[in-house]
Amino acid sequence: MTASRRTTIGHAGSLPKGVARRLEILDRAIEVFRERGADGTSLRRIAEAIGVSHAALLHYFDSREQLLVAVYAHAESQRHLAEGPAAPSGMDRMIAAAMANVDVPGLVQLYTTLVAASLESRSEVGKEFFTARFARIRESLTAELREGQQAGTVRDDVPAEHLAALIIAASDGLQIQWLLDPAVGLEAPLRSLAAMLEPR
Amino acid sequence: MTASRRTTIGHAGSLPKGVARRLEILDRAIEVFRERGADGTSLRRIAEAIGVSHAALLHYFDSREQLLVAVYAHAESQRHLAEGPAAPSGMDRMIAAAMANVDVPGLVQLYTTLVAASLESRSEVGKEFFTARFARIRESLTAELREGQQAGTVRDDVPAEHLAALIIAASDGLQIQWLLDPAVGLEAPLRSLAAMLEPR
Numbered sequence: 001m002t003a004s005r006r007t008t009i010g011h012a013g014s015l016p017k018g019v020a021r022r023l024e025i026l027d028r029a030i031e032v033f034r035e036r037g038a039d040g041t042s043l044r045r046i047a048e049a050i051g052v053s054h055a056a057l058l059h060y061f062d063s064r065e066q067l068l069v070a071v072y073a074h075a076e077s078q079r080h081l082a083e084g085p086a087a088p089s090g091m092d093r094m095i096a097a098a099m100a101n102v103d104v105p106g107l108v109q110l111y112t113t114l115v116a117a118s119l120e121s122r123s124e125v126g127k128e129f130f131t132a133r134f135a136r137i138r139e140s141l142t143a144e145l146r147e148g149q150q151a152g153t154v155r156d157d158v159p160a161e162h163l164a165a166l167i168i169a170a171s172d173g174l175q176i177q178w179l180l181d182p183a184v185g186l187e188a189p190l191r192s193l194a195a196m197l198e199p200r
Numbered sequence: 201m202t203a204s205r206r207t208t209i210g211h212a213g214s215l216p217k218g219v220a221r222r223l224e225i226l227d228r229a230i231e232v233f234r235e236r237g238a239d240g241t242s243l244r245r246i247a248e249a250i251g252v253s254h255a256a257l258l259h260y261f262d263s264r265e266q267l268l269v270a271v272y273a274h275a276e277s278q279r280h281l282a283e284g285p286a287a288p289s290g291m292d293r294m295i296a297a298a299m300a301n302v303d304v305p306g307l308v309q310l311y312t313t314l315v316a317a318s319l320e321s322r323s324e325v326g327k328e329f330f331t332a333r334f335a336r337i338r339e340s341l342t343a344e345l346r347e348g349q350q351a352g353t354v355r356d357d358v359p360a361e362h363l364a365a366l367i368i369a370a371s372d373g374l375q376i377q378w379l380l381d382p383a384v385g386l387e388a389p390l391r392s393l394a395a396m397l398e399p400r
Contacts, residue, residue: 109319116316119309119379131380162392169373170366180331192362196396
């Protein structure tokens with residue numbers, strides 16, 4: 001957390017007061033969710049745990065779902081900042097992201113809860129966020145895999161866009177199986193998937 | 201639905217009245233969830249939609265979560281009965297199951313909602329059901345893949361248990377991406393995964 005905290009303080013120094021306060025709330029909320037995820041907690045109880053008033057929380061976020069999506073997006077962007085400019089290749093990045101979640105089961109739970117909620121017809125914020133998020137990750141991963149196919153480092157008997165969708169799906173699905181039963185492992189099966197991407 | 205209805209009527213004729221009534225409720229509930237999933241509906245509203253009293257529903261199910269898990273388990277067992285004894289191989293079965301869900305987006309949503317809920321610390325019914333379900337599917341798929349490895353039809357450079365966990369994870373994760381954006385496809389990427397299982 002040291003790196004991400006520094007990042008936030010950096011924000012706070014250079015951003016308008018409202019934006020900085022919003023980021024502070026998100027940082028606190030991540031800490032709250034780190035252990036156990038959202039676990040059905042109401043916005044009021046989240047406010048208590050964060051140490052702000054319910055009204056203050058509603059000033060920054062219209063609904064519980066909007067707060068939770070913002071918390072998840074903030075946690076994800078912190079991770080990207082922490083990764084720095086020398087980002088590893090797509091598959092290694094997915095493995096690194098999944099492994100980073102080993103220390104924060106609450107974020108995996110929050111992610112799964114939010115994805116599930118985004119499938120419900122009432123959810124607009126979530127549906128929009130996750131549809132865009134999946135599309136963005138698939139697109140960048142597809143481009144990277146296609147380059148690998150051209151360079152001969154990735155198998156080319158399967159379309160790059162299928163590989164991208166499968167890698168994301170496997171990573172998401174494995175984290176759920178691992179949360180329910182840690183014996184399933186996370187890094188080892190993902191390394192096996194990486195081996196399956198190699199040219200035949 | 202013709203096949204599953206026949207199955208239920210078959211049950212109703214040979215089972216104690218309470219059990220038959222419980223199955224009738226589950227059949228009706230599946231119809232209700234077929235289109236839109238659970239979508240945060242209360243037990244009271246589910247009872248209305250099913251056409252039984254709230255009290256009658258509580259006689260058969262202790263909680264909303266218990267009803268939803270039972271609905272999902274019932275839908276899954278109907279599918280197994282419909283498949284018949286000549287079941288295809290593990291990977292084909294996963295593809296067939298995923299494709300069967302194309303017609304019932306509500307069940308994919310119900311499944312994802314229940315899996316997400318099962319990760320919450322308050323959930324006992326769900327955690328137990330899905331931990332056991334994943335373990336059971338992983339075990340049978342692993343045994344089948346190991347046989348394939350011995351017969352030379354499945355790649356053996358990767359442990360069978362990794363392959364099993366990855367296939368289940370990819371199938372679960374893809375269904376979510378597909379629900380949010382049908383352009384991702386479901387059968388085509390799963391067929392690509394099947395191709396990746398072939399010996400090198």
